[in-house]
Amino acid sequence: MSPSPPTSSTLTRNESLTLFTITSACLTVLANALREDAEIPLIVSLALSGFAFAASYALIRWLGPTFMRAGFRGADLAKATRREIPECMGAVCAAVYLFVMILFVPFVFYRDVVAATSGGGNRDVVLPQAQQLDVERGVFLHRFPHSKLASYLSAMVSLHTVASLGLADDLFDIRWRHKFFIPAFAAIPLLVVYAVDFGVTSVVVPRLLQPYLGPLIDLGGLYYVYMAAFAIFAPNSINILAGINGIEVAQSIVIASLLALNDTLYLLPPDTLIPRLAGVSSKPHPHPATDSHLFSLSFLIPFLGVSFALLCHNAYPARVFVGDTYCYFAGTVFVVVGILGHFSKTLMLLLVPQIFNFVYSAPQLFGLVPCPRHRLPRFNARTGLLEPSVTVWAEDKQPKGLVKWGLQVLGRLGLLRVVTERGEDGRERIVETSNFTILNLWLVWRGPMKESRLTLEMTVVQAAVGLAGLVVRYRLALLVFSQDNI
Amino acid sequence: MSPSPPTSSTLTRNESLTLFTITSACLTVLANALREDAEIPLIVSLALSGFAFAASYALIRWLGPTFMRAGFRGADLAKATRREIPECMGAVCAAVYLFVMILFVPFVFYRDVVAATSGGGNRDVVLPQAQQLDVERGVFLHRFPHSKLASYLSAMVSLHTVASLGLADDLFDIRWRHKFFIPAFAAIPLLVVYAVDFGVTSVVVPRLLQPYLGPLIDLGGLYYVYMAAFAIFAPNSINILAGINGIEVAQSIVIASLLALNDTLYLLPPDTLIPRLAGVSSKPHPHPATDSHLFSLSFLIPFLGVSFALLCHNAYPARVFVGDTYCYFAGTVFVVVGILGHFSKTLMLLLVPQIFNFVYSAPQLFGLVPCPRHRLPRFNARTGLLEPSVTVWAEDKQPKGLVKWGLQVLGRLGLLRVVTERGEDGRERIVETSNFTILNLWLVWRGPMKESRLTLEMTVVQAAVGLAGLVVRYRLALLVFSQDNI
Numbered sequence: 008m009s010p011s012p013p014t015s016s017t018l019t020r021n022e023s024l025t026l027f028t029i030t031s032a033c034l035t036v037l038a039n040a041l042r043e044d045a046e047i048p049l050i051v052s053l054a055l056s057g058f059a060f061a062a063s064y065a066l067i068r069w070l071g072p073t074f075m076r077a078g079f080r081g082a083d084l085a086k087a088t089r090r091e092i093p094e095c096m097g098a099v100c101a102a103v104y105l106f107v108m109i110l111f112v113p114f115v116f117y118r119d120v121v122a123a124t125s126g127g128g129n130r131d132v133v134l135p136q137a138q139q140l141d142v143e144r145g146v147f148l149h150r151f152p153h154s155k156l157a158s159y160l161s162a163m164v165s166l167h168t169v170a171s172l173g174l175a176d177d178l179f180d181i182r183w184r185h186k187f188f189i190p191a192f193a194a195i196p197l198l199v200v201y202a203v204d205f206g207v208t209s210v211v212v213p214r215l216l217q218p219y220l221g222p223l224i225d226l227g228g229l230y231y232v233y234m235a236a237f238a239i240f241a242p243n244s245i246n247i248l249a250g251i252n253g254i255e256v257a258q259s260i261v262i263a264s265l266l267a268l269n270d271t272l273y274l275l276p277p278d279t280l281i282p283r284l285a286g287v288s289s290k291p292h293p294h295p296a297t298d299s300h301l302f303s304l305s306f307l308i309p310f311l312g313v314s315f316a317l318l319c320h321n322a323y324p325a326r327v328f329v330g331d332t333y334c335y336f337a338g339t340v341f342v343v344v345g346i347l348g349h350f351s352k353t354l355m356l357l358l359v360p361q362i363f364n365f366v367y368s369a370p371q372l373f374g375l376v377p378c379p380r381h382r383l384p385r386f387n388a389r390t391g392l393l394e395p396s397v398t399v400w401a402e403d404k405q406p407k408g409l410v411k412w413g414l415q416v417l418g419r420l421g422l423l424r425v426v427t428e429r430g431e432d433g434r435e436r437i438v439e440t441s442n443f444t445i446l447n448l449w450l451v452w453r454g455p456m457k458e459s460r461l462t463l464e465m466t467v468v469q470a471a472v473g474l475a476g477l478v479v480r481y482r483l484a485l486l487v488f489s490q491d492n493i
Numbered sequence: 494m495s496p497s498p499p500t501s502s503t504l505t506r507n508e509s510l511t512l513f514t515i516t517s518a519c520l521t522v523l524a525n526a527l528r529e530d531a532e533i534p535l536i537v538s539l540a541l542s543g544f545a546f547a548a549s550y551a552l553i554r555w556l557g558p559t560f561m562r563a564g565f566r567g568a569d570l571a572k573a574t575r576r577e578i579p580e581c582m583g584a585v586c587a588a589v590y591l592f593v594m595i596l597f598v599p600f601v602f603y604r605d606v607v608a609a610t611s612g613g614g615n616r617d618v619v620l621p622q623a624q625q626l627d628v629e630r631g632v633f634l635h636r637f638p639h640s641k642l643a644s645y646l647s648a649m650v651s652l653h654t655v656a657s658l659g660l661a662d663d664l665f666d667i668r669w670r671h672k673f674f675i676p677a678f679a680a681i682p683l684l685v686v687y688a689v690d691f692g693v694t695s696v697v698v699p700r701l702l703q704p705y706l707g708p709l710i711d712l713g714g715l716y717y718v719y720m721a722a723f724a725i726f727a728p729n730s731i732n733i734l735a736g737i738n739g740i741e742v743a744q745s746i747v748i749a750s751l752l753a754l755n756d757t758l759y760l761l762p763p764d765t766l767i768p769r770l771a772g773v774s775s776k777p778h779p780h781p782a783t784d785s786h787l788f789s790l791s792f793l794i795p796f797l798g799v800s801f802a803l804l805c806h807n808a809y810p811a812r813v814f815v816g817d818t819y820c821y822f823a824g825t826v827f828v829v830v831g832i833l834g835h836f837s838k839t840l841m842l843l844l845v846p847q848i849f850n851f852v853y854s855a856p857q858l859f860g861l862v863p864c865p866r867h868r869l870p871r872f873n874a875r876t877g878l879l880e881p882s883v884t885v886w887a888e889d890k891q892p893k894g895l896v897k898w899g900l901q902v903l904g905r906l907g908l909l910r911v912v913t914e915r916g917e918d919g920r921e922r923i924v925e926t927s928n929f930t931i932l933n934l935w936l937v938w939r940g941p942m943k944e945s946r947l948t949l950e951m952t953v954v955q956a957a958v959g960l961a962g963l964v965v966r967y968r969l970a971l972l973v974f975s976q977d978n979i
Binding site for chain 2: 073076077078102105106109110112113116156157160161163164167168170171174178179192195196199200202203204
């Protein structure tokens with residue numbers, strides 16, 4: 008699609024045609040799925056995802072002026088002309104996503120047949136219908152049993168909560184120490200329903216420790232503390248790896264794609280790839296984790312749809328900003344699939360760049376080193392390139408003791424740019440240090456570069472680290488655990 | 494509680510003490526409920542409702558300045574000084590309500606015991622636990638079976654949707670013909686899950702027609718059309734009965750209270766009132782509609798909690814406005830309990846004033862009669878009283894044909910104030926007509942009055958009409974239907 012002029016809020020003829028084609032194709036697939044008896048949820052999910060892409064793409068364009076009028080606007084600091092563009096467009100993606108996910112329900116959940124109702128409309132007799140039907144027929148990518156519906160809906164409530172709180176954050180400019188807990192609130196519905204609905208708090212014990220602890224250990228309440236910490240960390244870690252055009256969306260797309268790849272590994276082992284794609288499985292009873300990974304794919308595929316639409320508008324040169332809403336929302340999608348699918352450890356491997364960025368940022372986040380309002384790379388209007396942004400150390404506010412020592416060590420390790428000068432008294436003092444973000448560090452290592460190039464390189468790093476993480480996970484798991492899930 | 498000065502955003506010492514006492518008492522009850530084995534959901538619901546009241550009361554006060562800074566503010570047109578006050582405070586109520594309703598889940602839903610898990614954390618064997626336990630023990634106000642959880646969560650998703658869209662409406666000022674469908678979007682999660690989870694589309698046939706149609710008739714798709722229409726109508730009808738201090742909240746409180754009364758009639762018939770309150774029932778098998786009405790109460794009691802907190806701030810003289818968010822939210826709470834509890838017809842009886850107002854407003858809503866931007870009663874600064882607001886008919890824009898005839902008939906029936914004058918040509922022409930709202934009509938009938946008095950009288954009308962509706966419903970039901978639910 009050819010980019011339209013940044014000020015326009017209408018679709019070009021080409022864009023309209025493309026979106027219309029996508030929408031028509033997807034609606035046709037959906038209409039067919041409704042008619043067929045044994046439709047495959049994944050195909051429905053793909054069709055809904057295409058529809059979500061088209062809807063997000065058009066709505067983001069159309070709603071730009073409305074958002075700006077309502078005060079959702081910001082200036083792009085890394086451009087020569089600091090033009091104001093619409094902010095918080097992740098809210099549109101979230102709305103489309105949530106809408107599409109509700110439309111998905113009747114396609115993938117079995118219906119309980121109510122044989123008779125008494126007064127007041129309560130069901131008296133429930134015949135669990137044909138839950139084994141698809142499996143018997145050999146349809147591998149089967150529908151979900153009705154008991155999964157509560158988990159699905161709890162995920163929806165969590166995602167609704169995080170979208171609303173993210174919007175409130177963008178609207179009211181909530182203080183940093185408050186907004187850190189937004190994802191925690193959003194995780195409550197998920198965890199509460201997890202406790203009522205599922206309640207598994209056991210984890211598999213590594214082989215080395217099994218003689219002492221047994222094969223499974225029940226973490227009880229600690230497991231919920233772990234899940235809550237995970238739910239707080241993931242969205243926040245995505246939110247702080249931000250600041251240049253496209254980076255928030257690109258990293259989310261990479262993580263979602265790798266999670267989808269991981270799910271696909273469970274669903275489609277190479278030896279049975281073709282028959283399974285064709286809907287015929289040689290094994291009558293699929294792997295027990297199949298449901299979890301099919302479930303995870305159902306959440307990830309439409310997320311990829313809305314994210315690609317957002318990327319089209321947020322990629323360099325950005326015509327909209329995504330807002331905290333998008334970062335929190337993306338993080339919570341990952342938390343949802345990680346917790347409900349029981350593979351939060353795998354997810355952690357995909358978040359290694361985010362974890363590094365968080366740990367690396369800690370000195371500034373926790374106030375050991377002064378933290379300016381914006382830490383994004385500095386735009387050099389003369390060269391048109393991004394350079395590491397810096398914290399300036401005034402002569403009377405020099406770092407002391409451990410902080411000074413830490414800065415010097417990081418500088419020597421190449422993990423920080425430290426500029427020093429010799430004062431009039433002959434003593435060396437620190438003039439400035441680069442800000443503690445992975446983006447600045449990358450610029451320290453690789454030198455100044457264009458904004459689009461920085462986004463691309465970080466995306467490649469994210470993908471490479473994630474792929475390596477998955478390889479390590481599958482190679483090592485069999486060594487550490489006596490049996491693996493795959 | 495003594496009202497603090499309208500500009501203050503802090504709680505007075507008295508308010509703080511009262512709210513602290515309420516919160517402590519409620520948290521104590523909740524802590525006890527967690528420890529006891531056979532806690533009664535209604536008591537938990539009441540405690541959460543008290544907590545919700547305290548939280549909403551304090552948050553509405555505290556967040557006033559924040560909302561005004563973010564642009565949520567409006568002038569009170571019916572006051573001598575048109576001071577700006579915070580708008581859209583219903584969003585705070587909605588947020589507290591949704592939070593509390595999630596906390597409610599672990600108290601009222603049975604937990605499925607997972608006997609064993611395989612790799613990937615899927616449950617293989619599920620032992621349905623003790624679902625009949627409370628019934629056997631004779632605890633009447635029992636917990637809900639796990640199968641109700643999906644309905645509960647679908648209601649949460651619907652309420653989240655309506656709160657978000659209501660906020661978007663208050664934020665972006667969505668056009669009237671668009672916002673009319675906000676409740677329709679919000680109803681989708683409810684109806685989709687209803688279809689998958691429950692799917693009953695049969696209604697009881699009146700006795701007269703039973704020889705021809707049988708005792709039950711399956712409406713199929715039509716039943717969903719009916720529910721969707723109902724879901725669109727109820728919130729919108731509350732939203733258009735608005736415009737004077739306290740009216741939106743007061744009518745919602747009356748409707749919620751009458752619905753709760755109706756539920757209580759099912760749960761506590763007079764003959765067994767005491768034993769049932771004590772948790773011991775003489776009947777081992779409670780009425781089949783018990784679940785639906787207990788379910789309904791669980792949604793209504795916390796709603797009353799947040800609504801009373803809002804009323805404290807919105808009652809004359811209003812220190813905050815409620816926003817469309819509150820009206821849509823309140824209407825959707827009623828839709829949720831009406832649809833999931835299968836008593837939408839009863840709810841219709843309680844909405845008679847709203848239905849009258851909607852039908853009466855139709856000429857202006859659908860453009861037969863010019864509709865000014867604001868139709869709320871006019872404040873007469875000289876007398877300090879409200880008078881009916883009017884539509885002025887210019888000499889060159891006189892009503893014609895059927896419209897003119899209609900206005901004259903309504904005027905003669907006392908359903909409209911029509912002011913005429915004889916022009917220079919000797920022909921009578923219409924100078925002005927009162928606007929088509931129930932509030933203006935009431936002022937036409939009863940004469941100018943203070944704003945607080947008008948709210949009070951409309952609230953009494955709402956309560957009286959609703960009570961009469963309930964009486965009619967129980968008296969007539971046995972005549973029309975061969976068996977009733979009670």
